[in-house]
Amino acid sequence: EIVLTQSPGTLSLSPGEGATLSCRASQSVSRTYLAWYQQRPGQAPRLLIYGVSSRAAGIPDRFSGSGSGTDFTLTINRLEPEDFAVYFCQQYGNSPWTFGQGTEVEIK
């Protein structure tokens, strides 16, 4: 099973600032099948990024994904109030699919 470790656990930032979230895999992720999700309180997860760097439908271009192999990054430029949420990475190339434990982006 591929273990995904996200860092930091919490990121305290102000609106307008940029955020960099990290996801490290215990082994190489197959076929670049790495995704990022956003989850706001009381809501279902929302797909942001798939295939490491492709934005899902309707996702603004301030969200971007990068990385390869075992190290991946989600970058959020110019945080908007609605971006303060929890973010999870997920690998969907190897069974069982696994998720990171999440990074909370909170308002400073």
Place this chain on the structure above:
Amino acid sequence: EVQLLESGGGLVQPGGSLRLSCVASGLDFSNYDMHWVRLAPGKGPEWVSAIGGTVAGTYYTDSVKGRFTISRDNSKSTLFLQMNSLRAEDTAIYYCGKRNCSGGTCYPIDHWGQGTLVTVSS
């Protein structure tokens, strides 16, 4: 618009059973793999189970094998999860989700339901 609506959660004693349902609309249900993912308090999401579309192979995470059974009724656009021998550690919000594979490329879950809460406690 794709909509997924879960139901069937609730409070159950350890060792008990529940059957979750997920009704889908706005999509050709049989064309998609369907998944269950759970989110326990203070933890990251955990993939639980999956079932293929027209070729309905089934897949489970190790911790639920032999206890949970995933199934689907394509005529009713409905996904099920039969959960037996429930344990305290199964307590979580359970989400259904759809994913697509096409042209040799597979994608992650792109639509999720709102979830149904399962609480296993005496």
